[in-house]
Amino acid sequence: MNNALAVSGIVLKELYRRKDFYVLFILTALITLVMGSFKLFNDDKIVRYLKEICLLLIWVSSMVIAITTAARQLPAEKENRTIFPLLAKPITRGQLVLGKFLGCWFSSGLALLLFYVFFGVISGTREHQWPVLNYLQALSLHWIFLGVVIALVLLGSVVFTAVSSNATISFIVIVGILFVARHLNKIALQLAEPGRSIVYTIYFAVPHLELFDVRQLIIHNLPLIPWNMWLIACVYGIAYSLFFLLATWMVFRRKSLN
Amino acid sequence: MASPRFILAFLFTICLSCVSYLEPWYQKWSGAENRSGDFLSVLIGDSRRLFSNQMVAKADAYFHSGYYPTIFDAPKEKEESHLSGDNDAEAGHDEDHDEQPGSTNHVEHAEHQHSATCGHNQKSEDGFLGPPKDWIDRFGRKFFPSQHSHLESGGEREILPWLRLSAELDPQRIDTYTVAAYWLRKRLGKIDEAEQFLRDGLRANPDSYELYFQLGQIFAENRNNLVRARNLLEIALRKWQEQEKAGLKPNELSYQQITGNLAKLEEKSGNVAQAIFYLKLLQEKSPVPQTIQQQIDDLQKK
């Protein structure tokens, strides 16, 4: 674990020394503030559209940060040949994969925290209410979601050769899951066999990432998710992250580094 | 060998010559759309109308606090409910007319219109999710809005940005103005804003009888300015008749509303003969002419 944490520290340093995060944060803040500055029908109390736009930008930005950071980790180590002096030290490939995951996850978490604080301030000042627990639930579920995404992208990075193809494929898969996964059972019911069984199998097999997207609950000030359900969702997400990490390690440990 | 500066100057001259030749042709070819100066129409062209519909759907989803069917939720039912929404609206208003000619219940109208515009009715709203199909479905319902509710107590304001955006995307979409004006006027007490929005709509749609009618209603119901209300309703009626003559098949329910309200307004002003005139116009298009006749008789007795 010591080695994994050391590697994760490097990933964290990389994030805050690169410009991607700052650009995305400034862009999110700028768009939100510009949208918030419009006075619609002389009504200052209209806020939900602003929350929606801000949360959408946060989701897109966090996904871009997580996917691009995770996708380049292992390929960049190989491409820049930094992997050679690193693996020549007493560190296992499993520790390297875990370290990369933790680094990406922690850095995404930090970015997310900053984004949500900004969101909280913007919506709080407009709505004059501070549903901290709701935001905490949304933030934690979002972070778990990014964990699954990062693990999935790391797996992609040991399967696909090019960083760009991995990032693009991962992005499409993740967005596809977010939009469609919840409805696959309905699609299955409209199909004949064997299509029905195939789609149903996919429905049960894919990680239901849409569970972690609770933006609608936040935007419309709906009540808290029951805490036991929140906990089950967290366990579900962590289990999927571990599954993808294990698969990554299984592929990566056999790879020759030439 | 020519110097690079000479080549640069030569190429620049070619570019200038080409552009001075092509520009007039392009201006002619690109037509009115490019000259409109509207950023959105230049950027996304006619596809903005699709986005406009999507914004109205978004407003409807907001009205239900996010509880809204997706394309995967019983698409067949949704399509039927869209049509039935329109039918319900018309049927409902005919019943209103039976009871209170000339005093159309506009609250119901706007809500019906809202429902029809947004493509679903109460029945489909309540149960589009159906019972959970499996454990993932049951579990997942804790993580998105799965209870039917409507915005109230001023919360309705939250739908307005999407309607404004819809109007920006498709200024020719009349429903956007009438629905927004309804919520502004009836639920949020924002009469000036409602009038302003309707006038924005009129600038883009100068022949819209619906917008004149809604403006007339503002002056009749909220500003108590019967003269201006009458003027506006008369313009609405004239626009409707012009469209009918042009074979554009304007909405008959709107005709009933315009004539009914004109009749009511004249009655209120003491112009009984004029009120009877409008009721007779209404009678021509009403599915229940006997009821209208009854009202005419009542007025004649006064």
Place this chain on the structure above:
Amino acid sequence: MSAILEIKNLRVEYRSREAGQGIKLAVNDLNLKVQAGEVFGFLGPNGAGKTTTMNVLLGFVNPTSGSASIFGVDVREPIARQRIGYLPELTYYYKFLNTEELLRFYAKIFRIPRAERESRIDAALKLVELEHARKRLIRTYSKGMQQRVGLAQALINNPDLLILDEPTSGLDPIGRMKVREIIQRLKNDGKTVFFSSHELGEVETVCDRVAILNQGQLKVEGRVNDLVDQYKCDLEQIFLKIIGYEVAA
């Protein structure tokens, strides 16, 4: 003296990327022993299998057959790398770090206690003469400085065995001399150095023993002086003879 690096019947095959080439043999039945405290030169023309052998020793590549061990531990075990330092031929270190941060990171991997860590970093930077640039980002370094960063990271754990893959490649004469001095100093400190190089003059100067590899096979192995006596010529001539290169008259 005991062998601290041992290669037995090593065979490495890999799938060629060129169409129609099939399987290529990189190393064929290699047997080698490096004794503690000696400087061992691993020579051969390009494509002879030197880097592949080193990659096996560091666990980057799995052998097709045979085995390799360092300090008696199979090279596939990470613990085998606890007491070694490695300098790759061409390496770019994390460009967003400065040298101090890079060395601190590697020190953490070696689990060097926090109290000892800083003094090790100081010592390594002093040895490679990079103390003045310790806070500068690595991306601002010249090639020679980057090579010295490589040496510093290879020395951070005070290793008993150093594996250096062409440590002087691309360096100017002063850079080469400095690397040679460092190897000499390590030798004086009793460290074992296993390195590959094309600079045969430099190998002749610093090495106790050499092995010459050609087309994946070990052609010659022995003490430098013995080989010079045996072939009656310098190491460069020996090398050219062994790889079958005829010098034009």
